[in-house]
Amino acid sequence: xxxxxxxxxxxxxxxxxxxxxxxxxxxxxxxxxxxxxxxxxxxxxxxxxxxxxxxxxxxxxxxxxxxxxxxxxxxxxxxxxxxxxxxxxxxxxxxxxxxxxxxxxxxxxxxxxxxxxxxxxxxxxxxxxxxxxxxxxxxxxxxxxxxxxxxxxxxxxxxxxxxxxxxxxxxxxxxxxxxxxxxxxxxxxxxxxxxxxxxxxxxxxxxxxxxxxxxxxxxxxxxxxxxxxxxxxxxxxxxxxxxxxxxxxxxxxxxxxxxxxxxxxxxxxxxxxxxxxxxxxxxxxxxxxxxxxxxxxxxxxxxxxxxxxxxxxxxxxxxxxxxxxxxxxxxxxxxxxxxxxxxxxxxxxxxxxxxxxxxxxxxxxxxxxxxxxxxxxxxxxxxxxxxxxxxxxxxxxxxxxxxxxxxxxxxxxxxxxxxxxxxxxxxxxxxxxxxxxxxxxxxxxxxxxxx
Numbered sequence: 001x002x003x004x005x006x007x008x009x010x011x012x013x014x015x016x017x018x019x020x021x022x023x024x025x026x027x028x029x030x031x032x033x034x035x036x037x038x039x040x041x042x043x044x045x046x047x048x049x050x051x052x053x054x055x056x057x058x059x060x061x062x063x064x065x066x067x068x069x070x071x072x073x074x075x076x077x078x079x080x081x082x083x084x085x086x087x088x089x090x091x092x093x094x095x096x097x098x099x100x101x102x103x104x105x106x107x108x109x110x111x112x113x114x115x116x117x118x119x120x121x122x123x124x125x126x127x128x129x130x131x132x133x134x135x136x137x138x139x140x141x142x143x144x145x146x147x148x149x150x151x152x153x154x155x156x157x158x159x160x161x162x163x164x165x166x167x168x169x170x171x172x173x174x175x176x177x178x179x180x181x182x183x184x185x186x187x188x189x190x191x192x193x194x195x196x197x198x199x200x201x202x203x204x205x206x207x208x209x210x211x212x213x214x215x216x217x218x219x220x221x222x223x224x225x226x227x228x229x230x231x232x233x234x235x236x237x238x239x240x241x242x243x244x245x246x247x248x249x250x251x252x253x254x255x256x257x258x259x260x261x262x263x264x265x266x267x268x269x270x271x272x273x274x275x276x277x278x279x280x281x282x283x284x285x286x287x288x289x290x291x292x293x294x295x296x297x298x299x300x301x302x303x304x305x306x307x308x309x310x311x312x313x314x315x316x317x318x319x320x321x322x323x324x325x326x327x328x329x330x331x332x333x334x335x336x337x338x339x340x341x342x343x344x345x346x347x348x349x350x351x352x353x354x355x356x357x358x359x360x361x362x363x364x365x366x367x368x369x370x371x372x373x374x375x376x377x378x379x380x381x382x383x384x385x386x387x388x389x390x391x392x393x394x395x396x397x398x399x400x401x402x403x404x405x406x407x408x409x410x411x412x413x414x415x416x417x418x419x420x421x422x423x424x425x426x427x428x429x430x431x432x433x434x435x436x437x438x439x440x441x442x443x444x445x446x447x448x449x450x451x
Contacts, residue, residue, distance in 0.1 A: 002025070002132065002133055003133065004129045004132060004133055005129075006020060007020045007021065007108075008121075008125055008126070008128070008129040009125075009421070010120060010121050010305065010307075010421050011110075011118070011120050011121075011125075011305065011306060011307055012108050012109060012110045012111070012125075013029065013108050013109040013111075013125070014099055014102065014106060014107075014108030014109075015106065015107070015108065016105050016106055017053045017057075017105060017106065017107050018105075021053075021057065021107055021108075023056055023057060023059075023060035024060070025132070026057045026060040026061050026064070026109075027060045027061065027063050027064040027067075028064060028132045028136050029061060029064065029109065029128060029132060030060065030061035030062065030063065030064025030065045030067075030095070031064035031065070031067055031068050031131075031136040031139075032064075032127075032128040032131035032132050032136055033061075033064075033065065033093075033095065033111060033124075033128055034064065034065045034067075034068035034069075034070045035068060035131060035136070035137075036124050036127055036128055036131075037070075037093040037113060037114075038068070038070065040093070040113065040114055041070070041092055041093050041114055042070055042071060042144075043070060043071040043072065043073055043092050043093075043144075044062075044065050044070055044071075044072055044073070044092060044093050044094065044095060045072075045073040045074075045075060045083065045086045045087055045090055045092045045093070045094045045095075045149075046058050046061060046062055046065075046072055046073070046074050046075070046083075046094070046095045046096075046097070047074075047075045047076065047077070047078030047080075047082060047083040047086065047094070047095075047096050047097070048076070048077065048078065048096070048097035048098070049077070049078070049079075049080075049096075049097060049098040049180065049181050049206070049241060049242050050077065050179070050180065050181060050184070050204035050205065050206045051097075051098070051099065051104065051107055051206030052104070052206050052207070053107045053206075054097045054098070054107060054206070057097050057107055058074075058095075058097045061095055061097070061109070062074060062146055064136075065144065066143050066144035066145065066146060067138075067139060067143060067144075068139045068144070069139050069141045069142060069143065069144050070144045071144040071145050071146070071147070072144060072145070072146040072147070073086070073090065073092065073147055073148075073149050074146055074147070074148050074149070075148075075149055075150065075151050076148065076150070077181070077184055077204075078096070078151075078152075078181065078184075079181040079182070079184070079185045079242055079243035079244060079340070080096050080098055080100075080110060080181075080242040080243065080244035081155075081243065081244045081333070081336065081337065081338035081339070081340060081341075082151065082152065082155045082181075082185060082243075083095075083096040083110075083112075084112065084116040084244075084333070084334060084336035084337075084338070085116075085151065085154070085155040085158060085333070086149075086151045086155075087112050087113075087114065087115065087116040087334070087336075088115055088116045088333070088334035088336065089151070089154065089158070091114050091115055092114055093111075093112060093113050093114050094111070094112045094116070095109055095110070095111050095112075096109065096110040096111075096112075096242070097109055098110065098181075098241065098242040099241070100213075100240055100241050100242050100244075101212060101213050101214035101240045101241050102241075103208070103212070104206055104207045104208060111124065111125070111128075112336075115334050116333075116334035116335070116336040117310070117334075117335075118306060118307045118310050118311075120307040122307075123307070152184075152185065152188050153188060155185070155188075155189075156185070156188045156189040156191070159189055159338070159340060159341050159344060160189070160193070160344070162330075162332055162333070162341060162344075163341065163344040163345055163348050164348065165193050165194060165195070165344065165347065165348050165351060167351070167352065168193075168194050168195075168347065168348060168350075168351025168352060169194070169351050169354070170194045170195070170196065171194065171195050171196070171234045171235065171347060171350060171351055172195075172196045172198065172231060172232070172233045172234050173195050173196070173197055173198065173233060173234060173235050173236065173237060173347065174197075174198040174200060174224060174227045174228045174231055174233045174235075174236040174237070175197055175198070175199055175200065175202075175236070175237045175238075175239070176200040176201055176215075176221070176223060176224040176227075176236065176237070176238040176239070177199070177200065177201050177202050177239055177243070178201055178208065178210070178211060178212070178213035178214075178215070178220070178238065178239060178240065178241065179201045179202075179203055179204065179205040179206075179207075179208050179209060179210060179213065180204075180208075180213040180239060180240065180241035180242065180243055181204070181239070181241065181242055181243040182202075182237075182239030182243040183199070183201065183202030183203060183204055184204060184243075185243055185340065186199075186202070186239075186340075187202075189340055189344075194351065195347060198227065198231050198233060200223060200224060200227055201223075208241070210223070211223065213239070213240050213241035214240055214241075215238035215239070215240060215245070215246075215247035215326070216245075216247065216325060216326065216372075218255075220238070221236075221238050221247065221249060221255065224236045224238050224249060224253075225249055225253035225254075225255075226253065228249055228251065228252075228253045229252070229253045232251075233251065234251055234350060234356070234357060235248065235249065235250060235251065235346070235347065235350060235357050236248070236249040236250075236253070237249075237343050239339060240326075240339075243339065243340065244327070244337055244338065244339055245325065245326040245327055245337075245339045246326060246328075246339030246340065246342055246343045247326050248261055248343070248346055248357075250356065250357040250358040250361065251356045251357050251358060252358055254358065256357070256361045256365075257285065257365060257369065258284075258322065258323065258324050258325065258326040259284045259285035259287060259288055259322070259324060259364075259365075259369070260285075260287075260361045260364035260365045261322065261326070261328070261342060261346060261361075261364075262280060262284060262288050262322025262323075262328070263285075263287060263288050263291040263292070263322075263364040264345070264346065264349055264360070264361065264364050265320060265322065265328060265342055265345045265346070266278045266288070266291070266292050266295075266297065266320055266322065267291065267292075267295050268345055268348075268349060269319045269320040269330075270292070270295050270296060270297045270319070272319075273319050274296055275296055275297065275298065276297055276298070276318070276319040276320075277297065277298045277299075277300055277316045277317060277318040277319065278292045278297045278298065278299050278300070278318060278319065278320050278321065278322075279300050279302055279309055279312050279313055279316070279318045279320070279321030279322070279329070280292075280299060280300070280301060280302070280321065280322055280323075281301070281302050281303065281304045281305075281308075281309065281322075281323045281324065281403075282301050282302070282303065282304065282402055282403055282406055282416060283304060283324050283372075283416045283418075283429040284322060284323065284324050285324075285365075285366070285367055285369060285431055286367065286414065286431065287364065287365070287366035287367055288322070289301070290366070291364060291366075300312060300316055300318065301402075302321075303402060303403040304323065304324075304325075304403055304418065306323075306327060306329070306337060309321045309323065309327075309329055309337075310329065310335050310336070313329060313331060313335045314335060317331070318331060319331045319332075321335075322342075324372070324429070326339060326342075327339070328341070328342035367431050367432065367433060368431065368432055368433065368434050368435045368437070368438045369429070369430065369431045369438065370428070370429060370430035370431070370438050370442050371429070372427050372428070372429055373427070373428045373429075373430075373442065373446070374420075374425045374426070374427055374428075375425065375426050375428065375446065375449045375450055376423075376424055376425055377424060377425070377426055377449065377450075378424070380419040380420075380424065380425075380426055381419075383426060383448070383449050383451070384404070384405050384417055384419070384426065386448050386449075386451075387405060387407075387417055387445060387448050387449060388405055388407075390448055391407045391409075394409075395410070396409070396410030397409060397410065403416070403418060404416055404417050404418030404419060404427075405417045405418075409441070411432075411433075411437075412432065412433055413430070413431065413432035413433065413437055413438075413441050414430075414431055414432075415428060415429060415430040415431070415441060415442075415445055416428070416429045417445065417449070426449055428442070428445060428446065428449065430442045430445065
């Protein structure tokens with residue numbers, strides 16, 4: 001009996017190709033997914049990224065699905081949000097082959113039910129794992145068939161329908177695709193818009209020859225920052241490997257925090273639906289709920305992670321949700337995350353006024369933040385308890401444990417300390433009035449965490 005606990009994660013399946021993932025295992029995973037979704041659908045839509053292993057693995061998954069009598073709609077090369085579009089518009093369960101920003105030796109599968117509804121540990125992944133570990137039962141009926149369908153143009157048209165850039169002034173935008181799927185989707189999405197795209201690393205290459213396709217790591221946007229300054233561009237966009245996340249830099253080449261983007265897009269969505277609900281996770285800047293409330297919206301706080309965001313959006317009817325990690329979720333996009341749609345909102349907002357992006361986003365950036373700081377620890381629980389005990393003894397401190405440990409200080413500063421689900425790490429996020437206050441609080445917490 002295989003043990004899949006090392007590759008079946010909280011939200012997806014991910015592992016090293018040839019060691020943890022191969023075609024035979026992926027075929028079984030396809031069969032197990034087919035068994036899971038048979039009651040709701042007779043077909044599955046499948047897409048894949050540009051990694052060398054993706055075509056073979058996606059074909060093996062399709063073989064597993066069809067072996068259980070279900071049909072497959074293959075959309076071929078795709079970004080993850082393009083797969084979500086296919087799942088939503090065709091109302092089919094979906095499978096996307098990608099390892100997002102992970103190094104080239106990895107691959108993985110992001111799964112969804114019809115309408116792009118998430119599949120996580122509690123909503124199907126554990127069942128799929130158990131089915132494969134126990135042996136997938138054979139199906140005696142007729143095999144399903146595979147058909148190919150190109151949805152890129154439809155995906156682009158749908159996004160452009162949601163954000164109107166017809167009144168925008170001309171913009172010059174540098175786009176760093178990191179050799180990932182943004183290099184495939186951006187030309188089609190931006191075609192015909194009043195935007196001059198300066199492309200960087202648009203060549204699809206799953207070996208990531210220029211830099212990792214993870215724009216949240218500062219070293220991976222250095223080239224973009226330099227190019228924006230060199231070109232005198234209005235903005236820069238950086239996509240991760242599967243192009244579902246988008247990171248923004250302003251005309252100075254300075255990073256714009258995902259919290260500021262969340263607030264900016266939230267206001268635009270609230271203009272369309274006054275009084276709507278906006279989701280933000282608990283390590284997004286506290287400026288986000290403040291700004292949402294000031295514009296008549298209802299901010300709702302959730303745990304970190306797309307399954308929690310999407311579940312809360314479904315429960316509350318929220319129109320938009322944002323995370324610190326540059327994931328942005330839209331009710332109009334089946335509550336799925338799409339960095340491309342967030343990018344179009346930012347460019348539309350910029351193009352509607354004469355000032356630079358730094359000026360536009362300054363009003364949404366109220367506080368200083370540390371960014372996520374990881375610490376390797378021997379005992380996550382013990383280290384978190386030590387922090388809780390130390391800060392809980394101080395006057396005026398408020399503590400909650402919705403997701404890890406969130407500590408609110410009387411002076412307005414706060415921090416969240418969360419354990420990693422997959423590594424012996426504690427993740428720290430700190431926010432305060434200014435950079436000096438952030439530095440002091442960060443040092444205070446890390447002194448306890450790192451002992």
